[in-house]
Amino acid sequence: MNNSAHRRRPHLLYPGSPDITSGPARGVALLSLPATALAGALVFTLSGGDGTSTPATGAHQPNSASATLNRIAVAAKAIDETPVKHGQYVYVESLTRSDEGTFNGPVYLGALHRRQVWMAQDPAAVTWTGWIRETGKGTPMPRELIPVASSSPVPAGIDRPTYRWLASLPTDPDKLLTLLYSRTRVFEGESEEQAVFSKIGELVGETIMPPANTAAFYRAAAKIPGVREIPDAVDAAGRHGIAGTREDASSATRDEWIFDKDSLAFLGSRSYMTNGAGKEAGSVTLFGTSAIMRRTVVDQHGEAPAKTDG
Template identity: 55%
Template sequence: MNADRRSERADVEDVARLLPAPAERDLPPDRHLHHKDLLMQRIDHDQQTTAARPVTEPPARRLTRPAVLLPAAALALSGALVATLVTGGDSGRSAPAPTAGSVQARNATVLLDRIAAASLATDATPVRDDQFVYVRSVGRGNEGTFEGPVKIGAPYERESWMAQDPEPVIQAGAMRTTGKGAPLPGQLLPIEAGVVDGAPEGSGGIPAGIDRPTYAWLASLPTDPGALRTLLYAQTRTVEGETKDAAVFDKIGDLLLDTVMPPANAAAFYKVAATIPGVIQVPDAVDAAGRHGAGITLEDTGFATRDEWIFDKESLALLGARQYINKSWQPGDPVSTLYGTTAIMERAVVDKSGEVPAKAAG
């Protein structure tokens, strides 16, 4: 048995060495938000050392990954406004944290296999390099302070247009938010892709790849689950305290929620998700639009959070996602507190940034 495992590990390492190494570059904007979050927690913790009661450091409170890269203008905003840019939450109700076990894990594997099969039966029109992937979503996010409890903000709608150009770009697309809880409502804001770390200023941006997924790049990925799993574990980066399994689970969720890809590739992602240790099924989950479905979730033990994908129980279409803090934030807080939720309402392909599908159809 040990010899078999050593052989399997050697095979995986051999495949990983054949993969192109991801370019060295700055962390994506969502990871910068994570580090800012941890810094603010440390400052708050140090300032409380003179309190009458002993201070215990709360669990790391990670901001959820945005569904798209954040625009530079939004990154300049602080505190609660930054929090509203995360994928949002429904009513703020807490839910019991599911426990990993043989039944839940077995059910998750069965459900993900069914979802993969359903994905293969769908249609996807290829996207040209000069087009944009349009995604319209509804969300609510945490507006609570760093030292206080979770506070779910007002709902807002977000539209995003992601460029499909395979060449390095500085501007990856654009987005617009509307609604009571929207940051900078109604403005078409650029989504900054960033630049490769160490590159001279003005020399280029981020090419198509795992940090800027395009239809063509997704279509180029292996559809064999084992090969795709190796690639994802090799190219998905983690931040301090984050488990590799959780980072890969979150990356798969980002790719499935916010892109258009060939059915075979989508099916392969779901099959990889089924192999991640700790993935379990949630019998009932609700997205930001109030739609009930079946959930697939994984706890990130490093951050005491868990992300949850929500699927229609009949069509098995991906509806949206939720994010939870999986430990008490302050004394008296419930375990597993909802702090963000999103619902995908529409996906389409358009010819230019800012174009709405209905208008494009004439």
């Protein structure tokens, strides 16, 4: 089974970007949550695929996650948050390991390294969508601040999710799920459900959004068949937590979103190739892992926030 397209799903930081960014982009997307929606608010107990959804409508039969996710929505709406201004940047610092193998070759997991990104919030279409700096063994252009550019202007939207665009999305989970099914690109060999599950992870990754929108994304995720809980999972920093996960037989991949067992704050993510062609039944291969270490808003790209922030 050829699952290389999904395995190297482009990161949101790199829509139409030049080859300079292709190394970091091949790995796991950073499946993360806004810090404003995490402090003591998130409970993640998704059930194992006992709900059903219809891609065209987002219709769903309730599963055991529904009540918990409704409580998340209530808690999230009570959290104070400051909107991100148009001229500011969403800053995320993480530890990450990515697949550095050739496109159709075996997985080669690179060394753990530090990654900093600054996401532009301009409401107009832009060709420079952000900046990235990577530090550590094997990183291309280590410590250099690299602009992430597109050959044509990229508007705010599903491929460049600014705070303003995310805030404009419906907070009704069924309407949001319908929108996601209509706008999410499905890669060859990937199921529509997994594409949307991955897109939700990407859309809450390396962003900040209003808590009500965060709640809506996770209510929508609970309506996708096959989402379940893993009682113990480990992020790239070695922190243990519980995980929400979905495995896709079509693309032979599995994504995990990891949360602290006590505070329930988001920790990081892991992505796997599962038993496809040439693999033993039940085997899995890790091809990306991350740990979110800092998330905030800054006024200048290349600016690292003070250590006392957050």
